[in-house]
Amino acid sequence: MKTIAIMPIKLSNERLPGKNTMLLGDKPLLQHELVTLRKTGLADEIYVYCSDEAVCPYLPEGVKFLKRPAELDLPTSNFTQIFAAFSSAVEADIYVYVHATAPFITGETMAECIRAVQGGAYDSAFCAVKIQDFLWKDGEPLNFDAANVPRSQDLEPIYRETSGVYVFTKEVFARYRRRIGKKPFVKEVSFKEAVDINNPEDFRLAEAMVGLDL
Structure with a gap:
């Protein structure tokens, strides 16, 4: 089965301008996940999908550049629009969708x-x-009985999606127009792996975590 990876990239970001090419540790932010993905050897091709060729000098060896329409850089653009455009240009059986903002x-x-x-x-x-944890919504307990408070370890777990990596078949997107299907594998990750860099505070946290075994 042909497996293709995509990393969508904008060079102009609202909350942290230029974050994807900022130096984190010994390499630009976008290179961290690309290098890790390439080392797995499980993707037949890896693409950076960006509207600006200025990203090309930052691409690790073996990673391809595919130019995307500039309108996909708008703040209103979402996954569905970006992936629909990419998948119409690059055919695969399985897609791996990764974000530069999850370097760990x-x-x-x-x-x-x-x-x-x-x-x-x-x-x-x-x-x-x-x-x-003990969660509340609209002034009421969401996942526990306040009159009979259990031990936290006995609470039913709730899982928060992170932005690290998504893998899905082409049928999932064709049928549901999304990246998670009806039978997903949920990979629990560590605090460090869950780091997602969107603002200056996130970047400072990531800088402090580089090289730490957490």
């Missing part, structure tokens, strides 16, 4: 997600953080 996703996590879909047991895979 490990090769082991990526490989587990990709193999879960390639093996046919799941139609998609994504990363998540397990939450076992």
Whole structure:
């Protein structure tokens, strides 16, 4: 089954301008996940999908550039619009959708997600953080009885989706217009792997975590 990876990139970001090419540790932010993905050897091709050729000098060896329409850089653009345009240009059986903003996703996590879909047991895979906390909504307990408070470890876990890596078949997008199907593999990740860089505070946190074994 042909497996194609895409990393959508904007060079102009609203909350942290230029973040994708900012130096994190010893390399630009966007290179972290691309290098890790390439080392898995599980993607037949890896593309950076960007409207500006100025990104090309930042691409690691073996990563291809595909120019996207400039209108996909608008703040209103979403996954569905970006992926619909990409998949119309690059055909595959399985797609791996990665974000530059998740630099600490490990090769082991990526490989587990990709193999879960390639093996046919799941139609998609994504990363998540397990939450076992006392949650409230609209002034009421969401996941526990306030009159009979359980131990936190006995709460039913809730999983928060992270942006690290998504894997899905072409049928999932064709049928549901989304990146998670009806039979997903959920990969629980660590606090470090779940880091998602969107603003200056996130970037400072990532800088402090580079090289730390968490």
